[in-house]
Amino acid sequence: MNEAFPCQLIIDPPADGAWNMALDEALLQFAAEEGIASLRFYQWQTPTLSLGYFQQYEDRQNHPPSLGAAVVRRQSGGGAILHDREITYSISLPKMHPLAKDAQSLYNTVHKTIATILEGHLPQGHRVSLFEQDLAAGNEEPFLCFQRRARGDLVYQLIEDDSPMAAKKILGSAQRRSRGAVLQHGSLLLERSLFSPELPGLNDLSGISLTRAALIEELRTKLLQALYLYDSLCEINPNVYPSAHRCYNRKYGNALWTKRHLTHGVL
Amino acid sequence: MKQEDLRYAKTHEWVAVSEEGGTQIATVGISAFAVEALTDLVFIELPAVGKQVEAEQPFCEVESVKAVSDIYAPVDGEVVAVNTALPDALETLSNDPYGAGWIAKIKITNDAGLANLLDYSAYQKQCQE
Numbered sequence: 001m002n003e004a005f006p007c008q009l010i011i012d013p014p015a016d017g018a019w020n021m022a023l024d025e026a027l028l029q030f031a032a033e034e035g036i037a038s039l040r041f042y043q044w045q046t047p048t049l050s051l052g053y054f055q056q057y058e059d060r061q062n063h064p065p066s067l068g069a070a071v072v073r074r075q076s077g078g079g080a081i082l083h084d085r086e087i088t089y090s091i092s093l094p095k096m097h098p099l100a101k102d103a104q105s106l107y108n109t110v111h112k113t114i115a116t117i118l119e120g121h122l123p124q125g126h127r128v129s130l131f132e133q134d135l136a137a138g139n140e141e142p143f144l145c146f147q148r149r150a151r152g153d154l155v156y157q158l159i160e161d162d163s164p165m166a167a168k169k170i171l172g173s174a175q176r177r178s179r180g181a182v183l184q185h186g187s188l189l190l191e192r193s194l195f196s197p198e199l200p201g202l203n204d205l206s207g208i209s210l211t212r213a214a215l216i217e218e219l220r221t222k223l224l225q226a227l228y229l230y231d232s233l234c235e236i237n238p239n240v241y242p243s244a245h246r247c248y249n250r251k252y253g254n255a256l257w258t259k260r261h262l263t264h265g266v267l
Numbered sequence: 268m269k270q271e272d273l274r275y276a277k278t279h280e281w282v283a284v285s286e287e288g289g290t291q292i293a294t295v296g297i298s299a300f301a302v303e304a305l306t307d308l309v310f311i312e313l314p315a316v317g318k319q320v321e322a323e324q325p326f327c328e329v330e331s332v333k334a335v336s337d338i339y340a341p342v343d344g345e346v347v348a349v350n351t352a353l354p355d356a357l358e359t360l361s362n363d364p365y366g367a368g369w370i371a372k373i374k375i376t377n378d379a380g381l382a383n384l385l386d387y388s389a390y391q392k393q394c395q396e
Contacts, residue, residue, distance in 0.1 A: 076334070077330040103304065104306055104333065175333050176334065177334050177337070179337065
């Protein structure tokens, strides 16, 4: 049996994208420095496009529906996400946590836990499952995270049509790994956004009406359990805020960071 | 290079130190264990030649399908060469991590960081924990 780890459980009100990303980075640093995990659910004040760490800012021009949305750059990789009608979570684990060691274990554990919860709400004939194929990633990956597929992504489909093409991605996550901790954050699409109309959410696809608040109640309990965490700390440790403000000022709230241009492979 | 002859950082970088023209050069890469744990690699951001690096501080970043990870400098020094073939051939990190998969060469200005590195058997033990 695995040791249980102390955890800050955080359910945040809507905030701007830069603050959301700054707080996630500060929680990663806190996990590394103090050995304390965090499970956080958060919201977005306004529909916001988050770019993957290495994506080019200019590439957002190729997705006209989201041009009117705010924009921020994440510290995690992968494709762009339009955060609007979704549940967003983040998990920060210190390096001594058994799931911090390799990328796929944490990804699968979180996604399987969420899949089990969602399965309990779906009508007969519908299912969610972990995408099982390894697709070769390359430079031609779609701009949006939810149009990409990787092993462990959570996809929705009708049981009668189990072809990979019919699988719609509804949950995607990405990680940032540092010497002392790992951060995983992700988005569960509930409903289609006007800023990404090509991406239906779980409610659109299945015809059910899951609410954010009700789902978070289930998710918090099951995720804490699955990740060997106990929520001994109901508030964010005050030491996290100075670090979050520094991250906000230096990176996420700074247009130079958001618009930074990468030459291929070499900074 | 033989993995048994290399030294390793706890953060999974390998290091080979050589003498070139009277200066010590550290060739740095990441271990096969780290490459496997990261899963499929898709992008690397190499440091610029001339960049001053500090031991145990991030000097390079690599992206896999799942994660962005820091790569840490094992010593203080100056980056004098980078493996410019890597960004277009990331599979080299998996296929030949201790040879053609080298990432950067650092001219060592302070070798104190070398004392913190592990030998092969100690690193293997760390990976099994």
